[in-house]
Amino acid sequence: xxxxxxxxxxxxxxxxxxxxxxxxxRDPQAIQMLKEMYPHCGKAHLVGITGPPGVGKSxxxxxxxxxxxxxxxxxxxxxxxxxSPFSGGALLGDRxxxxxxxxxxxxxxxxxxxxxxxxxxxxxxxxxxxxxxVAGKDIILVETMGVGQGEIEIAxxxxxxxxxxxxxxxxxxxxxxxxxxxxxxxxxxxxSDRPGADETVAELSAIQxxxxxxxxxxxxxxxxxxxxxxxxxxxxxxxEAIAGHLQFMKARGLLAERSRGRRTRQFLDxxxxxxxxxxxxxxxxxxxxxxxxxxxxxxxxxxxxxxxxVIRMIKEARERRRTGHRLDGSGR
Amino acid sequence: MDETIRILIAxxxxxxxxxxxxxIAQSLKEAGxxxxxxxxKNTPEVIADxxxxxxxxxxxxxxxSGAHLVLMPILMDALKKHLAGDIPVVVGGxxxxxxxxxxxAMDVKEVFPAGSSLESVVAFIRKIAASRSKGTVx
Numbered sequence: 001x002x003x004x005x006x007x008x009x010x011x012x013x014x015x016x017x018x019x020x021x022x023x024x025x026r027d028p029q030a031i032q033m034l035k036e037m038y039p040h041c042g043k044a045h046l047v048g049i050t051g052p053p054g055v056g057k058s059x060x061x062x063x064x065x066x067x068x069x070x071x072x073x074x075x076x077x078x079x080x081x082x083x084s085p086f087s088g089g090a091l092l093g094d095r096x097x098x099x100x101x102x103x104x105x106x107x108x109x110x111x112x113x114x115x116x117x118x119x120x121x122x123x124x125x126x127x128x129x130x131x132x133x134v135a136g137k138d139i140i141l142v143e144t145m146g147v148g149q150g151e152i153e154i155a156x157x158x159x160x161x162x163x164x165x166x167x168x169x170x171x172x173x174x175x176x177x178x179x180x181x182x183x184x185x186x187x188x189x190x191x192s193d194r195p196g197a198d199e200t201v202a203e204l205s206a207i208q209x210x211x212x213x214x215x216x217x218x219x220x221x222x223x224x225x226x227x228x229x230x231x232x233x234x235x236x237x238x239x240e241a242i243a244g245h246l247q248f249m250k251a252r253g254l255l256a257e258r259s260r261g262r263r264t265r266q267f268l269d270x271x272x273x274x275x276x277x278x279x280x281x282x283x284x285x286x287x288x289x290x291x292x293x294x295x296x297x298x299x300x301x302x303x304x305x306x307x308x309x310v311i312r313m314i315k316e317a318r319e320r321r322r323t324g325h326r327l328d329g330s331g332r
Numbered sequence: 333m334d335e336t337i338r339i340l341i342a343x344x345x346x347x348x349x350x351x352x353x354x355x356i357a358q359s360l361k362e363a364g365x366x367x368x369x370x371x372x373k374n375t376p377e378v379i380a381d382x383x384x385x386x387x388x389x390x391x392x393x394x395x396x397s398g399a400h401l402v403l404m405p406i407l408m409d410a411l412k413k414h415l416a417g418d419i420p421v422v423v424g425g426x427x428x429x430x431x432x433x434x435x436x437a438m439d440v441k442e443v444f445p446a447g448s449s450l451e452s453v454v455a456f457i458r459k460i461a462a463s464r465s466k467g468t469v470x
Contacts, residue, residue: 014415017387025335088336089361095382096371102378108385113366115336 005036008135013108016135020110023127034127037134042259044076044133045246048158049143050183055166056190057143058097059229060238065101067239068139075101076132076140077109078125088115094143108132123273126157126266156183157262159255160245162238164188165204167196181207184222186241192226192234201226220248283310337365337461340388342379343372344395345403352446353394356424359450360392360457376407380414388419389461395425401434408438420460424448 007015022030049057061077068075079094090113101107110132112124125142132140142158163184181187181204189200204224223241227234249255283289289310295301341357343350350372357367368386370379383391391411395403400423411417423435424444432443442456 013384014387017385021338021387083366084361087362088364090366091357091361092366092368093371096369099371099374099378102374102385103381109382110385111366111368113336 004030005033005134008037008131009040011135013105016108016131017110019131020128023131024112024115024124034130037130040134041130042133044129044137045139045160045242046129046158047139047141047242048156048161049141049164050145050161051164051188051190053145055164056229057145057164058094060164060188060190060227060235061141061143062098062100063227063229063232063235064141064239064242065098065107067235069101069104069106072106073138074106074136075108076129076135076137077107077143078128078132078140079109079111079143080125080145081111081113082145083113083115090114108135108137123266123270126262129157156265159249159258160185160242162186162188162242164190165200166191167194167200185220185245186238187222187224188227188238189224190227190229193228193231197226219252220245279314288313337390337457338368338386338388339365339390339392339457339461340368340370340379340383340386341392341394342370342374342382344374344376344379344393344407345397345399346373347395347397347399348372349396350394352396352425353392356392356394356450356453359454363454363458365457376403376410379407380410380416383411383419384414384416389464390457391419391421392457393421393423393425395423395427398426400425400427401431404435404438404440408440418464420464422453422456422460424453 004015004019008019019030019033023034049061051057058079061079065075065077077098079092079098081090081092081094083090092111092113094111095102095109098109101109110128112128115124129140129142161183163181163186165187166189187204189197189204191197201224208221208224223244225234225238225241227238229235246255249258292301292306292309296303296306339360341353341360343353353369357369360367368382368388370382374382379391379393393404393407404423408417408421411419411421420441421439422442422444423440425446427435427443427445429445432445435443441460444453444456
């Protein structure tokens with residue numbers, strides 16, 4: 001496995017694909033390679049693309065790739081689809097809409113399944129984005145389904161987030177409630193060849209005005225772009241908006257800030273997951289905890305008091321270890 | 333370590349029917365695998381390219397057009413050209429009994445003609461993916 005990162009840097013497709021697989025599996029040797037990778041990261045523009053199912057995210061990505069390729073930019077795509085919570089399996093079909101780009105050496109498309117935990121997912125996507133960054137991709141598009149908090153979290157790893165909606169997707173109030181309006185740096189109304197597109201644009205800009213009253217001066221007002229992925233209409237304006245947002249972020253030094261935020265969030269996600277994995281198995285086999293589980297089941301104990309007791313138990317164990325070290329003088 | 337099986341389900345050549353491929357894809361998903369589907373009418377080159385980028389453990393090709401003896405050698409060559417000749421390939425679809433051995437002689441690992449049970453497909457793919465992941469630790 002030695003030299004894998006060098007092969008990725010040299011643009012070897014098989015090695016790039018393999019490194020993503022190994023990181024997704026949390027292979028210990030591959031994790032060792034992240035340190036080697038980081039100095040070569042940070043060159044790619046990470047663009048998150050999210051929106052409800054069926055609004056045309058994959059088609060729009062296909063259209064964008066075509067435009068980026070005309071400018072001879074190399075493109076990476078990470079298409080995330082949900083895993084079944086029952087079987088753990090997943091049907092990853094986003095490539096069907098991007099088939100035109102398969103076979104182009106300047107484009108690397110990878111489908112990723114969410115594999116359960118949200119923390120785990122964003123970690124896998126973060127690592128895969130780093131691999132494509134090391135492989136020298138100029139722009140990396142991360143496609144997620146924006147229906148739950150987890151997917152919104154993924155879109156946040158990006159420098160630029162595009163929220164895609166379409167006409168007639170129901171009351172715009174729904175979008176406000178779900179909070180998805182806040183995450184878009186660019187708002188797209190796709191399928192604009194269908195009736196109702198102008199009304200949707202009007203509603204979106206009305207929500208923006210309302211937000212403006214609430215929050216005062218926002219340095220960046222998300223542009224609202226009407227597109228039709230099938231006719232290609234509006235894609236030039238979308239491409240301009242993406243470049244415009246990158247320029248804006250660079251000029252204000254916000255790019256580095258977002259990247260730092262992304263790393264912090266990734267660390268916290270991984271840590272939370274690890275703490276869970278590490279302690280849950282141990283706690284569940286603890287006889288005292290098993291007794292509490294039994295009593296909770298019989299409604300003799302409530303989950304809040306029991307949780308507090310577990311936390312106290314962990315804190316006491318830490319305290320004992322610390323004072324123990326001090327007493328016998330064997331502390332580091 | 334996570335050992336989720338990743339499999340590519342591909343339709344090759346001028347073949348417009350994917351009900352069978354989609355049913356297989358659904359069954360494999362329900363068996364806990366991650367299934368990447370290519371859509372209809374792909375060239376062997378494109379399939380090889382996708383298999384490499386997705387780093388799949390197995391490739392399943394669905395052919396109902398009768399062109400399997402023409403298309404499969406091209407696909408197997410394309411995989412070798414992409415240095416992906418080590419990925420096991422299985423074929424399903426409308427395959428006359430007399431052609432099964434011919435496909436296996438091209439290094440197709442197994443053939444599932446119409447009427448094969450979903451259980452037998454799932455079991456074989458599990459087996460072949462397991463033997464591969466043990467055999468090729470880089």
